[in-house]
Amino acid sequence: MLKSKFCERVGTKYPIIQAGMGPFPTTELAIASANAGVLGIMSSSAIASQDTMPHIYDVFCKAAGAKREEGPAAVIEKMFIKAFEQTKDAQGIFGVNVMVSAEMLPWAKIVIETLIRLRNANPEMKKRFKVLYTSAGDPLPWGETVKANDLTWAHIVPSVKGALRCKKAGVDIIVASGHESGFHTSWEPVHSMILLPAVVEAINDDKTVVCGAGGFCDGKTLAAALLMGADGVQMGTRFLATQESDFAPLWKQSVVDAGDRATIVARGFVGPARWLKSARSDLHAQNTLKYSPGLYIGVPDDDTPQETIDKLTDYENDSINAAMAGDKENAMMAAGECAQRINDMPMVNDVVQQMVGDAEKILKGASALVG
Numbered sequence: 001m002l003k004s005k006f007c008e009r010v011g012t013k014y015p016i017i018q019a020g021m022g023p024f025p026t027t028e029l030a031i032a033s034a035n036a037g038v039l040g041i042m043s044s045s046a047i048a049s050q051d052t053m054p055h056i057y058d059v060f061c062k063a064a065g066a067k068r069e070e071g072p073a074a075v076i077e078k079m080f081i082k083a084f085e086q087t088k089d090a091q092g093i094f095g096v097n098v099m100v101s102a103e104m105l106p107w108a109k110i111v112i113e114t115l116i117r118l119r120n121a122n123p124e125m126k127k128r129f130k131v132l133y134t135s136a137g138d139p140l141p142w143g144e145t146v147k148a149n150d151l152t153w154a155h156i157v158p159s160v161k162g163a164l165r166c167k168k169a170g171v172d173i174i175v176a177s178g179h180e181s182g183f184h185t186s187w188e189p190v191h192s193m194i195l196l197p198a199v200v201e202a203i204n205d206d207k208t209v210v211c212g213a214g215g216f217c218d219g220k221t222l223a224a225a226l227l228m229g230a231d232g233v234q235m236g237t238r239f240l241a242t243q244e245s246d247f248a249p250l251w252k253q254s255v256v257d258a259g260d261r262a263t264i265v266a267r268g269f270v271g272p273a274r275w276l277k278s279a280r281s282d283l284h285a286q287n288t289l290k291y292s293p294g295l296y297i298g299v300p301d302d303d304t305p306q307e308t309i310d311k312l313t314d315y316e317n318d319s320i321n322a323a324m325a326g327d328k329e330n331a332m333m334a335a336g337e338c339a340q341r342i343n344d345m346p347m348v349n350d351v352v353q354q355m356v357g358d359a360e361k362i363l364k365g366a367s368a369l370v371g
């Protein structure tokens with residue numbers, strides 16, 4: 001049986017986080033993941049997409065069992081209640097990913113207020129709806145809210161500097177996200193093999209949990225993360241390609257079909273994003289290089305004319321809508337580098353069991369390497 005600080009702190013069976021993957025819903029995926037003994041994370045950022053990406057917003061409402069007319073706060077509440085109800089039998093542990101960047105703050109407020117209200121009204125909800133997972137912003141201002149409401153707090157960072165800021169803020173679970181990661185990836189290409197041990201060394205205390213994200217997808221990579229001193233891993237792309245995942249069939253199958261060197265980095269709504277390679281994403285990378293080249297050297301596209309940014313954003317939106325509609329020719333789909341190591345689309349529980357079983361075998365056998 002794998003043991004780690006992660007399981008003690010979070011209360012899950014296994015030291016694995018199923019990643020939030022907004023603006024797409026991960027509601028069904030979070031339910032399946034929590035029921036499989038890992039930390040299931042719902043995505044909430046689609047709450048901001050009602051007007052800008054109506055198609056994605058509709059899919060988000062449907063996953064929550066709500067209608068768009070009910071309004072964003074009610075959709076979020078229904079999503080939380082659905083996850084709570086459907087993880088009761090297995091006593092699954094779950095949480096929500098909330099983007100806390102400046103432009104998302106009004107939406108973050110709605111999500112976090114709803115989370116706190118529901119938890120305070122129901123002790124059982126409080127016990128299992130445990131984790132507030134903040135991303136894409138400064139963690140420091142959220143410390144008081146988290147502590148006052150007895151939440152377990154996770155935050156994702158792409159650097160040692162970010163990890164140290166999390167430690168200062170009192171974050172419980174620091175997720176170090178390497179450049180292999182799917183979709184929004186770091187501005188500077190530091191990969192998990194470098195970032196994860198560097199964050200483990202920099203944090204170096206008994207109370208903070210450190211997890212790796214980016215490239216983790218099986219028993220080998222889970223064992224490697226634990227050997228590098230991490231307490232667990234977070235996986236997006238691996239869970240995206242599962243039976244229960246909320247993603248469109250074309251998207252899931254494209255991860256399974258991806259081969260050697262399957263991804264490319266190009267612009268993605270707000271910064272660098274990792275996409276599965278296709279004619280459409282190749283063209284997008286060429287346009288990024290032409291119109292927003294700073295993205296490849298870590299410089300935000302502040303000097304790019306708004307009209308050009310709008311065109312690139314429209315292209316991304318249209319391509320994602322095509323992916324969701326099953327239009328392969330015009331689709332562009334985000335995924336991590338590990339897509340090239342994923343060749344099947346199992347049930348979430350089978351992914352978890354296989355992964356944990358393999359990691360245990362590897363870790364037990366590792367002592368044989370020492371003469």
Ligand SMILES: Cc1cc2nc3c(=O)[nH]c(=O)nc-3n(C[C@H](O)[C@H](O)[C@H](O)COP(=O)(O)O)c2cc1C
Nearest residue numbers: 019021022135181182183213214215235236237336
């Ligand atoms: C399609 C997709 C959408 C994502 N959206 C978000 C998001 O909204 N917020 C976030 O913090 N991370 C997001 N991520 C990153 C994941 O949370 C996770 O850190 C990443 O997928 C880990 O790398 P992996 O894909 O190699 O497993 C997304 C990833 C994917 C593949």
